Amino acid sequence: MVDILQTNKKKILVIGYGSMGKKYEKVLKKKYSMFFYDKKKIKKKNLIKKLSYSVIKNFYFIIIATPPNHHKKYCDMCARACKDFIVEKPLFLNKKGWKKTILKIRKKKLICSVAYPRRHSMAYRYIKNIIKKGKIGKLKIIKSNFSQNFRKLRKDYKSIYYSNMRESGGIIFDALSHHINLFSYFAGKIKNISKSEMRLAYKDIKVNDTALISIIFRNKILGIIFGNQFQKPNVDEVEFIGTKNNLIFNRIDNRLFLYDNNKKLIKSFKESYEDLFMNQLKNFITCLTKRTQPESSLLEELDNLGKL
Secondary structure (H helix, E strand, C coil), X not given: CCCCCCCCCCEEEEECCCHHHHHXXXXXXXXXXXXXXXXXXXXXXXXXXXXXXXXXXXXXXXXXXXXXXXXXXXXXXXXXXXCCXXXXXXXXXXXXXXXXXXXXXXXXXXXXXXXXXXXXCHHHHHHHHHHHCCECECEEEEEEEXXXXXXXXXXXXXXXXXXXXXXXXXXXXXXXXXXXXXXXXXXXCEEXXXXXXXXXXXXXXXXXXXXXXXXXXXXXXXXXXXXXXXXXXXXXXXXXXXXXXXXXXXXXXXXXXXXXXXXXXXXXXXXXXHHHHHHHHHHHHHHHHHCCCCCCCHHHHHHHHCCX
C-alpha cells in the first residue's frame, strides 16, 4: 500500500489514469503530490491498489477522470468522505440517482465542479460582455458546429471507452455536451431539448457519430448544435444571432467577427485549449480556497443533460 502521508506537499488523487488523468498529472505534478487509482492493472508510482472513502479522506481534493458510467460511484464515495472534487464531463449518461447524490453534496457544502473548460475562455467572456452591452441587440439564437475527424485525433479510438456507446454516450454526451454547457453560460436555464443522432460514417465501432440538438431556453432563446466526428477540416464555431447584428467566433482560428451589413474582424485571441484547461483548474483551486462554488455545477449538469 502506498504511504499517502510520505510528503509535505498537498496531495491530490486522480481516479482514472487514461488520457485525461495523464493530462491532470502533467499540469499539477510540480506543485502537488500526485496519487492515482485505476481499475486496470498499470505500473505507476504512487498507485493506490484499493480505494475506499477512508483513503479518499487523506487528499486535498479528488479528480474523477473515469468514463462517465463510473462517475456516480466515485462521486458518492467523495461525498461520504466529505471531500471536494472535480469530475470530467459529462457527469452521467443516465440521470437515475443523481438528484440524491447532489443533495448529499450540497448538504455537506462540498466544492464540486464538472469539467467544462470553455466556460473559462477569455474569448467567450469577452463575447458575453459584448452581448450584455447590446452590441448585437437582443440575443435570440445561438448556433454552433462542433465537428472533427476524431479518428485522426485519437488513433486509439477503437480501444478506448469512446468506442462503447454504453460508456461514452456517443457524440452527444462525449462531445456536444461541451456546447450544451456553453450555451447555458450565455442563455441560462434550459426549458427543453430535442435531439437526433445517427451513425453515418463509423463502420468499425457502434457509436453514433453525427447529431443535431435543438434547445429552447426559458427566456425563449433558441439553441442549435450540430456535430459530426468524421469530417475534414475540424470546425469549432459558434454564432450569436441578435436582433441587430450577429457575432461569429471561430475557436480554432481564435477570431471573432461582427456581421451587420458587412463582415468585420473585431478581435483576435491568443489562447489554446490547454489555456482553457489550466484556467478551469486555477478557478477550481481558487474556489477551494474561498469555499465558493465553481460555475459548472453538478446541479446545472443534471438540469441540462437530464433533459436529453
